Amino acid sequence: MQAQQLARDFGLDLIEVAPEAQPPTCKIMDYGKWKYENKKKTQANKKKQVIITLKEIQIRLRTDEHDLDVKMKHARRFLLEGDKVKVSMRFQGREMSQMDTGREVMAKLAQDLADLAIIEAEPKSEGRQMFMILAPDAVKIKEYKQKHVAVESKPS
Numbered sequence: 001m002q003a004q005q006l007a008r009d010f011g012l013d014l015i016e017v018a019p020e021a022q023p024p025t026c027k028i029m030d031y032g033k034w035k036y037e038n039k040k041k042t043q044a045n046k047k048k049q050v051i052i053t054l055k056e057i058q059i060r061l062r063t064d065e066h067d068l069d070v071k072m073k074h075a076r077r078f079l080l081e082g083d084k085v086k087v088s089m090r091f092q093g094r095e096m097s098q099m100d101t102g103r104e105v106m107a108k109l110a111q112d113l114a115d116l117a118i119i120e121a122e123p124k125s126e127g128r129q130m131f132m133i134l135a136p137d138a139v140k141i142k143e144y145k146q147k148h149v150a151v152e153s154k155p156s
Contacts, residue, residue, distance in 0.1 A: 002026070009013050017151045054133070056086045059109075061095045061102055068105075072112055075134070079116045080141060092128070102130050 003026055005012040011029040016024055055078040057071050075085045087109055089102050106123040113134055121133040 051081070052082060052084055054084045054086055056088060058088045058090065059105070060090055060092075061098060061105070063105075066107070072109065075109075075113055076116060079113065079134065079136045080144075082136055083119070084120065084136070085113075087132050087134065089130045090128060091130070096128065099125060099130065106130065106132055110134065115144055 003014050007028045010028060012028050015027050015029060015031060015034070017027050018025040055075075055113045058077050059068065059071055061073070065104075075087070078085050087106060089106065091099070091102065095102075105124055110117075110119055110132065116123055116136060117134040117140070119132060120135040123132040
C-alpha cells in the first residue's frame with residue numbers, strides 16, 4: 001500500500017520484478033519508458049545478428065575441369081561473403097557404380113577451398129545424390145583477405 005502511494009506521488013508505476021521472492025520484489029519506474037527501451041534493445045540485437053545462408057553448387061561426375069573451376073570460383077565468392085556452401089553431386093544410371101570417384105572429386109573441391117573453409121558435413125550419399133557442406137572459417141578468411149590485399153597493393 002505504501003509503495004503504491006509512493007509511486008502515485010512520483011507519477012510513476014509500481015512494477016513487480018520478482019513475484020516468487022519472499023517478500024515479492026517491486027520497483028518504482030515509468031513502465032512505458034522501460035517498455036520502449038526494451039524494444040530498442042531487441043531491435044539493436046536483431047540488427048547485429050548475422051544471418052548465414054546456405055548456397056548450393058550442383059556438379060556432376062562428368063563435369064569438365066574448366067566448369068569445376070567456375071563452380072569453385074562461385075563457391076569461393078560465397079564463402080568470402082560469409083555463406084555456407086552445399087556441394088551436391090548427382091549420379092545417373094551407371095554413374096552410381098562410381099561413387100568413389102565422386103568422393104575423390106568432392107575431396108579435391110574441399111582441398112582447393114581449404115584456404116577459406118572447413119568441412120562442416122563430410123560427403124554423404126543419399127540415393128542418387130552425394131553432398132557435403134563447407135562453412136566459412138573466419139580466421140582463414142581474414143588471412144586470405146590480408147594476403148590478397150597485400151598482393152594487389154604491390155606496384156608492378
